[in-house]
Amino acid sequence: MDDKYSRAFNARYMSFEEVARSFIVSDHFISIISCEHTILTGSRGCGKTTLLKMLHPKALNEWNNSEANRTKSEIPFIGIYIPADRQWKSQLDSFERKFDKNKDFVESIFRGVVNSNILIAICSTFSALIDINNIDESFEIDLSLKLIENWKIPTPIAPNLDDITIKLRKMVGDFNSIFHLKNEGQELPEICNKDFIDLVSLGIDCFESLVRKRKLVSIKYRNKWALCFDELEIAPKYLQNELVNLNLRSRSDQRIIFKLTSTPGLAELSEKKDVIRPSEKDDFSILKLWIYNSRSQRQWREFCNKYMTKSFEKRYNCKINLKSLFGEHNYIDGLKSVESFDFSKNKSKKQSEFDEGGTMWNVMYLLQKYDDSFKEYLIRKNIDPDNPIPKNSSQTDAIHRKIKPIVLYRYYFTEKSVRANKNIKLRSRNINAFNHGIDYIFDIADGNPRAFANLVNEFIDMVIFNSDKSIKKIDIQIQSRIIEAFSINYSYLRIRNYPKNEIKNNDLLLYEIIDKIGEYFFKRLVLDDFNADPIIFFYVEKKDKNLREFVDIALESGAILKIEEEINKKGVRNNIDVYRLSYSLYPKYKLPKVNYNPISLSSILNSQKTFIDYSQPNLFTNILE
Amino acid sequence: MKTKYIKQIEKQDLLNINFDLIISSSGYEVRSTYLSSLLNNSNNNNKIVFSFSDLRGQNERNKNDNIFHKLRFNSIKCDGNNSEILIKNIDDYIISSNKDLSILIDYSSMTRVWYGSIINYFKNLVIQNRQIIIYFAYSLAEYNKPNLKDSKTSHFEPIDGFCNLSVPSIPTALITGLGYEKNKAFGLKEFFDAELLYLFYTIDNEFTFSVLDKNKELIDRTSREYILPYNINDVLLTKTILLDLCSNLKKNFRIIIAPCGPKPFTIISFLVAAELGSIDVWRISGETVENNFKAIPNGKIITFEICYY
Numbered sequence: 001m002d003d004k005y006s007r008a009f010n011a012r013y014m015s016f017e018e019v020a021r022s023f024i025v026s027d028h029f030i031s032i033i034s035c036e037h038t039i040l041t042g043s044r045g046c047g048k049t050t051l052l053k054m055l056h057p058k059a060l061n062e063w064n065n066s067e068a069n070r071t072k073s074e075i076p077f078i079g080i081y082i083p084a085d086r087q088w089k090s091q092l093d094s095f096e097r098k099f100d101k102n103k104d105f106v107e108s109i110f111r112g113v114v115n116s117n118i119l120i121a122i123c124s125t126f127s128a129l130i131d132i133n134n135i136d137e138s139f140e141i142d143l144s145l146k147l148i149e150n151w152k153i154p155t156p157i158a159p160n161l162d163d164i165t166i167k168l169r170k171m172v173g174d175f176n177s178i179f180h181l182k183n184e185g186q187e188l189p190e191i192c193n194k195d196f197i198d199l200v201s202l203g204i205d206c207f208e209s210l211v212r213k214r215k216l217v218s219i220k221y222r223n224k225w226a227l228c229f230d231e232l233e234i235a236p237k238y239l240q241n242e243l244v245n246l247n248l249r250s251r252s253d254q255r256i257i258f259k260l261t262s263t264p265g266l267a268e269l270s271e272k273k274d275v276i277r278p279s280e281k282d283d284f285s286i287l288k289l290w291i292y293n294s295r296s297q298r299q300w301r302e303f304c305n306k307y308m309t310k311s312f313e314k315r316y317n318c319k320i321n322l323k324s325l326f327g328e329h330n331y332i333d334g335l336k337s338v339e340s341f342d343f344s345k346n347k348s349k350k351q352s353e354f355d356e357g358g359t360m361w362n363v364m365y366l367l368q369k370y371d372d373s374f375k376e377y378l379i380r381k382n383i384d385p386d387n388p389i390p391k392n393s394s395q396t397d398a399i400h401r402k403i404k405p406i407v408l409y410r411y412y413f414t415e416k417s418v419r420a421n422k423n424i425k426l427r428s429r430n431i432n433a434f435n436h437g438i439d440y441i442f443d444i445a446d447g448n449p450r451a452f453a454n455l456v457n458e459f460i461d462m463v464i465f466n467s468d469k470s471i472k473k474i475d476i477q478i479q480s481r482i483i484e485a486f487s488i489n490y491s492y493l494r495i496r497n498y499p500k501n502e503i504k505n506n507d508l509l510l511y512e513i514i515d516k517i518g519e520y521f522f523k524r525l526v527l528d529d530f531n532a533d534p535i536i537f538f539y540v541e542k543k544d545k546n547l548r549e550f551v552d553i554a555l556e557s558g559a560i561l562k563i564e565e566e567i568n569k570k571g572v573r574n575n576i577d578v579y580r581l582s583y584s585l586y587p588k589y590k591l592p593k594v595n596y597n598p599i600s601l602s603s604i605l606n607s608q609k610t611f612i613d614y615s616q617p618n619l620f621t622n623i624l625e
Numbered sequence: 626m627k628t629k630y631i632k633q634i635e636k637q638d639l640l641n642i643n644f645d646l647i648i649s650s651s652g653y654e655v656r657s658t659y660l661s662s663l664l665n666n667s668n669n670n671n672k673i674v675f676s677f678s679d680l681r682g683q684n685e686r687n688k689n690d691n692i693f694h695k696l697r698f699n700s701i702k703c704d705g706n707n708s709e710i711l712i713k714n715i716d717d718y719i720i721s722s723n724k725d726l727s728i729l730i731d732y733s734s735m736t737r738v739w740y741g742s743i744i745n746y747f748k749n750l751v752i753q754n755r756q757i758i759i760y761f762a763y764s765l766a767e768y769n770k771p772n773l774k775d776s777k778t779s780h781f782e783p784i785d786g787f788c789n790l791s792v793p794s795i796p797t798a799l800i801t802g803l804g805y806e807k808n809k810a811f812g813l814k815e816f817f818d819a820e821l822l823y824l825f826y827t828i829d830n831e832f833t834f835s836v837l838d839k840n841k842e843l844i845d846r847t848s849r850e851y852i853l854p855y856n857i858n859d860v861l862l863t864k865t866i867l868l869d870l871c872s873n874l875k876k877n878f879r880i881i882i883a884p885c886g887p888k889p890f891t892i893i894s895f896l897v898a899a900e901l902g903s904i905d906v907w908r909i910s911g912e913t914v915e916n917n918f919k920a921i922p923n924g925k926i927i928t929f930e931i932c933y934y
Contacts, residue, residue, distance in 0.1 A: 010818065012796070012820070013796065013818075013820045083793045083794055085793045085797065085817070085818060086816060086817055086818070087791075087797050087817055087879055087881060087905065088791065088792070088793040090782065090783055090788070090905075090907075091783065091788055091789060091790050091791060091905065092790070093782075094782065094783050094785070094788040095788075095790060098785065109790070113790055113792065116792055117792040117793065117794065120792055120794050121794070124794075165794075168792070169791075169792055169794075172790055172791060172792050173789075173790075173791070173903060175790045176789045176790055176902075176903070179788075179789070179790060180745070180749060181749065489842070493811065493842065494812075494815055496812075497809065497811045497812030497815070498812050498815070498816065499781050499809070499812045499813055499816045499909065500781065501812075
């Protein structure tokens with residue numbers, strides 16, 4: 001499959017060694033290697049699987065540089081990576097539906113399948129430890145004999161880890177005859193009745209006792225084992241319950257710690273009505289793998305910088321200065337790149353862009369000439385529309401700087417309307433030149449390494465060296481085009497074609513609601529009467545229960561993200577979550593990456609009757625005229 | 626039962642066969658009655674029409690019901706998403722008639738759940754010393770322009786009997802028959818995180834252009850070796866191609882077949898999954914497309930003859 005947008009950087013496809021070869025250490029990785037239970041939450045593509053896979057001995061063995069060696073030495077456990085995926089979940093769901101009247105039977109089969117999956121994962125870790133430490137073949141034979149006996153693997157079977165794995169897979173395959181023939185009376189193997197933690201403990205006992213017996217001092221052995229469950233949200237309910245409510249709280253085997261990944265909406269984590277539930281900080285820590293505050297934004301930019309620098313260095317065999325290549329995000333540079341008008345007529349270099357003749361002064365002056373609501377706003381603020389200079393520095397900060405992105409967006413995307421009842425209309429723009437700059441490129445990938453890797457691939461062949469070996473800056477318009485194409489062809493396409501597109505009790509599909517949100521924000525920002533506090537976030541009121549499903553699916557698909565502290569939640573009760581569209585969709589909906597106000601989702605949905613078709617930019621002018 | 630042989634037969638040969646049992650379905654599609662109307666009505670055969678309990682497309686449905694009534698079909702109402710009644714009736718007939726049988730199943734207007742369950746039923750049927758020949762017949766429809774609006778995914782699940790428990794330690798390969806719905810296959814690949822994606826599409830009819838157009842973005846991004854054109858009129862060759870592909874993939878992948886395209890590809894998917902085992906076949910259907918597709922027959926009939934023993 002040669003899919004430039006989806007093949008790159010999906011850790012699920014990659015072997016442990018491949019994951020390690022492209023791995024960039026992040027603060028999240030440093031957090032996850034602590035000797036405590038950890039839950040990693042984030043939507044698709046945010047790097048959860050990469051982090052868990054990196055804990056497997058094969059990945060760590062492949063990861064070799066000075067930073068890696070230092071970090072590896074600090075890891076206090078051996079990782080056991082336990083995969084899950086949606087095909088698996090759908091199989092389990094089908095089974096549950098078929099035997100819906102026999103819950104005990106369903107749970108027994110699920111235990112058999114889940115336990116087999118975990119034991120296969122343990123075999124993989126044991127096998128890696130044996131290979132990496134060059135332990136002789138007889139160790140594997142002895143270990144396998146012990147495992148076969150203790151796990152009660154049906155015999156005859158050759159005593160090696162591969163054959164145990166095959167046998168476990170076959171055992172699961174054999175459950176299918178029960179499935180298809182609906183044969184609930186069939187006797188189930190012992191693996192269907194065991195707690196996974198007991199089986200894991202037995203497996204570890206077998207390994208540790210042999211290591212001790214043989215005095216294998218060379219083995220890089222630690223006395224803790226991390227069970228790394230990927231995609232907890234799709235695990236069977238009984239397992240979610242056991243992991244979160246029992247194992248995180250009290251460990252029956254002190255050698256075992258848990259590293260779990262989940263999408264943000266997992267009910268087992270959010271519905272904390274039960275007092276005996278484990279609590280964050282006391283029993284486990286949560287690692288949020290999305291950008292939810294300024295600190296996470298900073299960490300994300302650091303990761304992107306490392307990743308992009310490494311990618312370009314590999315491609316060109318030399319360090320590329322990313323700031324020189326892309327420049328930094330700057331609204332005025334964007335505007336100047338597409339308009340020949342000389343905005344900057346400052347009389348001296350000491351004057352600011354808001355002083356008379358400055359770029360922003362010019363933009364504000366030009367906008368108020370046809371945008372009556374902006375003109376009225378200036379008048380209300382005691383600013384002369386014909387000379388919109390700030391009266392003092394506090395006004396510069398409180399008004400001019402604050403409204404700068406709004407003014408620029410309105411100026412960029414509107415023009416005077418010829419209709420009597422309107423003063424502005426949308427202006428046709430081929431590109432949004434505000435979308436440029438290295439920090440902007442980092443931000444629109446929005447905590448999603450898979451998305452960022454795809455974006456890097458789009459730029460990686462664009463370095464042009466000058467004769468003096470310096471590099472030529474990539475033109476702002478080219479950057480804008482690539483960013484917009486990424487937003488539409490990578491991010492939006494995934495939302496538009498997300499198979500779980502139906503929202504119960506709602507006529508709109510997932511992407512149609514996302515469209516409505518994006519279009520609404522754009523309309524409020526650019527077309528409605530000028531407002532210094534526009535809308536860019538949304539929340540779901542408690543009474544709108546039918547929209548909760550939309551939030552869950554949208555979070556899962558990565559279309560929206562939950563925002564937390566530091567964001568202005570004006571008018572929203574404290575216990576209500578606030579969300580934003582993924583930054584990766586901002587270029588599609590032509591939104592500025594600025595924090596404004598929230599509004600209820602039901603208000604957005606009730607406010608719009610028509611769509612703006614963004615796939616056909618030429619329609620822009622016709623819609624409102 | 627085991628499969629003795631599978632072959633494709635021509636329309637004229639099909640019309641000359643005396644069937645012990647004829648099974649059809651009555652819904653809103655015009656083609657529901659096409660094949661049954663062509664058959665020799667003087668034969669003393671058993672005829673059952675399974676009528677959808679859902680009364681979509683009332684006018685066409687009434688017409689179809691009347692035609693089946695005139696053709697002396699015994700009408701039984703069934704939920705399109707549930708095959709229990711359908712399978713019980715077939716099972717009653719097979720068990721009560723203690724002889725070799727030839728059965729015609731016109732699946733043109735049936736849901737995937739129905740004809741999938743019929744294939745699953747015969748795969749799991751245990752009877753000794755009898756031969757049952759099933760004729761799966763499909764009336765092709767005239768070209769119909771695809772809908773412009775995307776549809777709600779009303780069904781997105783593995784089909785009962787074609788879903789297998791497995792462990793997720795090996796990756797997923799997704800095989801899909803491309804259909805009318807824009808980039809549906811693209812979304813599936815993303816949803817399943819499938820490592821491999823194979824695309825099948827028909828090359829020999831008027832639907833081809835629309836299918837390619839609707840799936841252009843995905844096709845453009847996919848290497849040629851993963852794109853497999855097939856001839857809808859040569860279902861046996863298509864089955865061989867799919868069978869070979871699945872046999873090879875099965876060693877290293879868990880396979881999902883998601884037939885979004887025409888029904889003959891779906892039935893091929895069921896047959897291959899039944900033959901090889903441990904392959905999941907998914908039902909991904911959108912409401913709008915099904916509702917608006919009147920399916921006027923174009924006169925061509927594609928038939929599989931499958932001999933079970």
